[in-house]
Amino acid sequence: MNTLHENKISKDKNVLIILNKSLEINSELQYLIDNFCGSILYDFSDNLKNKKIYICGDISLLNETPHFINIIKEFSVNHEKFNSENSKIVGLGEVPIIVSNAGVYYRKLFFGGNNFDKIKSEHDFQELTESNKESKALRKGIYLSKVTKETTENGNEAFHYNLLRCSSNLTGPTDNFRETDIQIINLLNECVQDTFEYLADLNHALVQI
Structure with a gap:
């Protein structure tokens, strides 16, 4: 008989990269930093394999990367000129946050049709x-x-x-x-x-x- 593991939230699968350290940290961005379901970086790391990457800040600072990236539109600038098949513009509601260490919340996961x-x-x-x-x-x-x-x-x-x-x-x-x-x-x-x-x-x- 197979024993099922009790599942638990992982903070090792997602990375939030803030490209510009001087980016103004308003209350909404601070909330995301404090509750993001993953780790926070301020530059690209060599150890991003098998990670889901979210990025915010000045996208003009971003060089071409082999990794697929999700650009958070509410906290990003100059993303209109960034053209890469390995990127996607996402809304803040599509970014996972942890609530009271008890669950994961996507604030607006579904877009489009009714x-x-x-x-x-x-x-x-x-x-x-x-x-x-x-x-x-x-x-x-x-x-x-x-x-x-x-x-x-x-x-x-x-x-x-x-x-x-x-x-x-x-x-x-x-x-x-x-x-x-x-x-x-x-x-x-x-x-x-x-x-x-x-x-x-x-x-x-x-x-x-």
């Missing part, structure tokens, strides 16, 4: 009750899981999904992930890989509206 409306249209949300109460809750919900199908040796179909223990009683069955769910779960799993010591596969969700 995920709420997409998820609402892709699923038939169910009524629910709480615990042993008979009355219906005002909100609705649905249990989502990665569902896979296989054919057994005797020719029957078998479906596999992930269970979640909770006190909510739904009036319908578990549903499979749809397109928007998969995009969200995949991004969250990338974040887990970047911020925790051990790999973990997020594969189910209780969604309520």
Whole structure:
């Protein structure tokens, strides 16, 4: 029987590089420095292999690098002229911070389309009750899981999904992930890989509206 490790936050996978030491440190940048999920540097190091690199400051000071870099737009200048296939402009909300040494928080991870409306249209949300109460809750919900199908040796179909223990009683069955769910779960799993010591596969969700 495999023993599962208790997962914990890793501060060894991300690096925040501040290119200009004279950069004005306002309260928002200071908060990021104090709570960044990783280490802080003021110049490129030789030991950046397998690190996710975030950069802020004067990007004109940056030389070409083989490493892929994420430029934090709120705290960077002259990034408009920096043209590299190994770089990406990210918002402050996409940078991981540690909250009370208990969890990792991305303040604005999702951009673009309206995920709420997409998820609402892709699923038939169910009524629910709480615990042993008979009355219906005002909100609705649905249990989502990665569902896979296989054919057994005797020719029957078998479906596999992930269970979640909770006190909510739904009036319908578990549903499979749809397109928007998969995009969200995949991004969250990338974040887990970047911020925790051990790999973990997020594969189910209780969604309520």
